[in-house]
Amino acid sequence: MIPGIAVLAEKFRVPICIALVLGVWQIVFVLGVVNEKYFPSIPTIAVAFGQMLTDGSVIAAWATTFLRALIGLIGAALLGVALAIVSDLSPILSRGIRYVSDVLQPIPPAAFVPMAVFMLGLGSKLYAFVIILVTVWPPYLNGVAALAGVGPVQLNTGRMFGLTNWGLLWRVKLPAALPEIFTGIRYAATISLIAVIVSEMLAGRDGIGFMIFKKAFAMRTPEVFGLMFLVAINGVLLNGLVNLLRRGLTGWHMRMMERSE
Amino acid sequence: MTGILTASDVGKSYGSGDTRMAIIDGLNLSIAKGEFVSLVGPSGCGKTTLLMCLSGLLSPNLGKVGFKGQVVTAPPIGLSVVFQDYSRSLLPWKTNLDNVLFGMRRVTGMDAAQKKARALEILEAVGLPGFAGHYPWQVSGGMQQRVAIARGIASQSELLLLDEPLAAVDAQTRADMQDLLLDLAKRFDQTCVLVTHDVEEAVYMADRVLVLGPRPTRVVREIVVDLPKPRDQISTREAPAFLHARHEVMELIRSMRQGKALS
Numbered sequence: 001m002i003p004g005i006a007v008l009a010e011k012f013r014v015p016i017c018i019a020l021v022l023g024v025w026q027i028v029f030v031l032g033v034v035n036e037k038y039f040p041s042i043p044t045i046a047v048a049f050g051q052m053l054t055d056g057s058v059i060a061a062w063a064t065t066f067l068r069a070l071i072g073l074i075g076a077a078l079l080g081v082a083l084a085i086v087s088d089l090s091p092i093l094s095r096g097i098r099y100v101s102d103v104l105q106p107i108p109p110a111a112f113v114p115m116a117v118f119m120l121g122l123g124s125k126l127y128a129f130v131i132i133l134v135t136v137w138p139p140y141l142n143g144v145a146a147l148a149g150v151g152p153v154q155l156n157t158g159r160m161f162g163l164t165n166w167g168l169l170w171r172v173k174l175p176a177a178l179p180e181i182f183t184g185i186r187y188a189a190t191i192s193l194i195a196v197i198v199s200e201m202l203a204g205r206d207g208i209g210f211m212i213f214k215k216a217f218a219m220r221t222p223e224v225f226g227l228m229f230l231v232a233i234n235g236v237l238l239n240g241l242v243n244l245l246r247r248g249l250t251g252w253h254m255r256m257m258e259r260s261e
Numbered sequence: 262m263t264g265i266l267t268a269s270d271v272g273k274s275y276g277s278g279d280t281r282m283a284i285i286d287g288l289n290l291s292i293a294k295g296e297f298v299s300l301v302g303p304s305g306c307g308k309t310t311l312l313m314c315l316s317g318l319l320s321p322n323l324g325k326v327g328f329k330g331q332v333v334t335a336p337p338i339g340l341s342v343v344f345q346d347y348s349r350s351l352l353p354w355k356t357n358l359d360n361v362l363f364g365m366r367r368v369t370g371m372d373a374a375q376k377k378a379r380a381l382e383i384l385e386a387v388g389l390p391g392f393a394g395h396y397p398w399q400v401s402g403g404m405q406q407r408v409a410i411a412r413g414i415a416s417q418s419e420l421l422l423l424d425e426p427l428a429a430v431d432a433q434t435r436a437d438m439q440d441l442l443l444d445l446a447k448r449f450d451q452t453c454v455l456v457t458h459d460v461e462e463a464v465y466m467a468d469r470v471l472v473l474g475p476r477p478t479r480v481v482r483e484i485v486v487d488l489p490k491p492r493d494q495i496s497t498r499e500a501p502a503f504l505h506a507r508h509e510v511m512e513l514i515r516s517m518r519q520g521k522a523l524s
Contacts, residue, residue, distance in 0.1 A: 153349040156318050160336045161416060162367045171363075175354045252354045256398050 040222045048222035049229060058211070058230075065208040066234050068124070069189075069196040072131025073238065076192065077185045080136045084143025084181075085169065094144070101137055109134045109195040113202040122205045131195045135188040142184030146177030179253040182246045189238045197231060208234075264291035265329055265420055265452050266315060266340075272323030273307075273314055274477070284310045285321070286477035294419075297446055297453045299463035301510060302473030303517045308456045311478065312424050315454065316342045328420070338367050341413035345425040347406040351397040357384065357408045358393035364412035380415055386448065387411045388441065403434040410442070414449050421446070423455040427462070436494050439466055443492060460514070464506045465492060472510055475517050484509055 009016065022042050028034065029041045040048075052058040087094035112130050120126045150173045158172040200209025208227055215223045247254060273285040284307040292298050302308055313319035315326055317336040326333040328340055336342075341364070344350040351360050361380040368376065384393050387407040389400075397405050406426060413421050423442070427435045443466060446453050457463050463470050467486050474481040487502050497503055 151349050153344050153346045154352065156313075156342070157344070157350045157352075159318055160316065160342050161364055162336065162338070172352070175352070250354075252396060256353060256396070259398065 037219065038221055040225065044222045045225045045229075048220075049226035052223060052226050052230075058227075061206060061208050061211050062230050062234070064206060065196055065200065065231075066237065068127040068200075068207065069131065069192045069234065069238060070241070071124070072128055072135060072196065073185070073189055073192045073242075075128055075132045076135035076188050077139050079132060080139030080184065080188070081143050081181060083136070083140045084147055084177075085174075087140075087144050088147040088169070088173070089165075097140075098144075101140065104133065105137045107134075109198050110202060113199050117203055122203050126203060127196060127199055130199045131192050134195045135191045138184035138187040138191070139181055140184070143177060143181045146180035147173050149180075150176045179250045182242070182250055186239065186242055186246075189242050190235070193231065193235050193238060263293075265294045266290075266292040266454065267327040268315060268324065269327070270324035271311075271314060271321045271326060272477075273310055273319065273321045283477035285314065286479060288324070288479040290471060290480055292420075292452060292454060294452055295450070297443070297455070297466055297468050299455045299457060299467035299470045300473060301457060301460055301463045301470060301514065302478060303475050303514050304458065305476065306473050307476050307478040308458075308473060309424055311473070312342065312422050312454070312456050316340060316422050318342070339417060339419045340422065341416045341418040341420075342422045342424060343406070343409050343413050343426045345428050347402065347409045347426075347429070348397070350409055351405055351412075353396065353398055356394055356396055357389065357400070360397065360408055361412045361415045364416040368415075368417050380411075383411045383415050383449075384408070386414075386445065403430045403438060406430060406438065407441070410445065414445065414451065418449075418451060420452045420454070423453060423457075425457055426455075428458070435462075440492070440494065442466065443490070447490075460507055460510050461498070464503060464510065465494075465497060470506065470510055472513050475520070481517075482509075482513055 026042050029036070029039060033039075083097055087097055109130050112133055113126075116126050116129050120129055154172055154176060155168060158168045163171055196207070197209035197212070200207035201213045204210055204213070208230055212224055212227045212231075215227065268288055268290045271285055271288045272283070274281055274283040276282055288311065300308055300311070310319065314321045315333075317326070317328075317333040317340070320334065328337050331337065333340075351357075352363060355363060358377070358380055361384060362376060365371075365376050365380065371379065381393055384390065387410055389404060389407055389411070392400055392404065392408075397408060400408075406429075410421075410426070426442075427438050430438060439462060442453070442455075445451065453466075455463065455466055464484075464486055470484045470486060471480045472482040472484065473479070484506050486506050488497055488500055
């Protein structure tokens with residue numbers, strides 16, 4: 001009897017967890033801990049969310065926000081890996097890029113937005129600029145560490161079979177570094193979602209971020225929670241895409257790790 | 262000097278001035294085609310540095326290394342190193358077959374299908390039929406080293422430089438692998454230079470043992486192993502000639518270690 005329950009709990013762990021969260025939410029609502037105006041019940045939010053899904057402007061904003069995050073992430077991943085490669089090839093440039101990164105990295109996305117709006121307007125250039133500027137660092141830093149960490153035996157093996165420095169980079173170092181680079185890209189995916197929402201809130205024209213602001217000031221609380229749910233779905237989608245690519249390019253590493261566990 | 266591999270007055274040191282550390286000094290050797298030569302010496306004498314210099318992966322500061330009459334400045338075609346650390350030498354993102362094919366990247370005169378057939382044939386020769394599609398990390402340590410040996414041979418190698426290739430495998434596997442290496446050397450016409458710290462292994466495998474002195478190292482003694490081939494794990498190790506050679510090498514190394522301890 002008890003093992004039967006354990007098996008069921010294992011099988012349905014995801015719905016059980018979701019049900020728990022919703023249950024706690026509903027209890028807090030019923031107890032009236034927070035003013036109902038700011039903390040609507042689950043059914044209220046569900047109805048608002050359902051209505052939003054039939055609203056074309058919400059769907060359009062959702063797609064816009066997701067595309068912005070995706071484009072920013074792709075740009076940041078490519079630029080980050082390129083910077084890591086340049087750093088690996090040239091010790092002098094490596095130090096220079098590291099200083100720039102140390103200075104720019106702590107600046108939050110919100111601080112970039114006002115000046116970027118003046119420079120780039122409210123279009124896609126703004127979002128690409130801000131997102132890339134704040135998400136480029138994890139792929140870059142992980143890339144530098146991973147490329148430097150490729151062992152001497154692997155490098156000597158490559159040299160022994162006649163690889164030049166360029167060949168070593170493409171045939172040995174990058175494949176060896178790719179799993180660690182992907183750790184950086186996954187982290188960058190999370191940052192890009194933060195950056196896009198913050199930028200949309202500040203730029204104040206379109207996207208889910210702007211919508212959250214607008215609805216919040218209009219006290220349309222159930223809809224605000226519905227929009228937040230959409231942001232969460234964006235995160236799941238973006239992570240899913242990154243994981244798909246990661247499995248395709250570094251599936252060997254994931255299987256190797258699963259094996260050693 | 263003649264021979265497939267020669268070293269004349271080779272010297273290698275690191276650093277300069279007061280911190281200069283000489284590893285190799287005035288080393289000469291010549292390996293004839295088809296020979297199996299073991300290099301042994303006291304711990305830390307610079308065996309691995311010597312092997313790196315012989316392979317062209319390191320450049321000596323002094324003297325010359327020659328392979329088939331050409332001065333070695335980079336790893337030449339026809340020479341391959343089998344490293345001790347097979348798990349780091351095999352590329353984990355490639356299957357065993359692709360690792361062997363990676364070794365064949367400078368092989369000319371074969372199309373992709375011929376290369377694949379040749380790689381599969383060599384994988385079978387090292388005792389790994391049916392493991393071509395596995396990844397190195399899916400097979401045991403001894404099997405990984407077999408893949409690395411197969412990769413070396415597949416590179417159209419004539420000379421295998423073996424850097425303590427069996428130090429990391431267990432004792433029983435080691436005996437099997439010693440016989441496999443001797444068999445492969447004969448079957449694929451490989452001249453072999455084996456670096457090992459195991460004196461018994463050095464004598465068992467070799468036609469000739471070169472004993473290296475303490476750092477900065479050079480060849481201090483040459484011992485010809487007068488034993489018939491093929492060798493046998495039981496009877497060869499009991500033969501008087503084996504015991505004599507083993508005795509001579511061990512005594513020499515012990516005297517060097519004591520000399521070092523006294524100085």
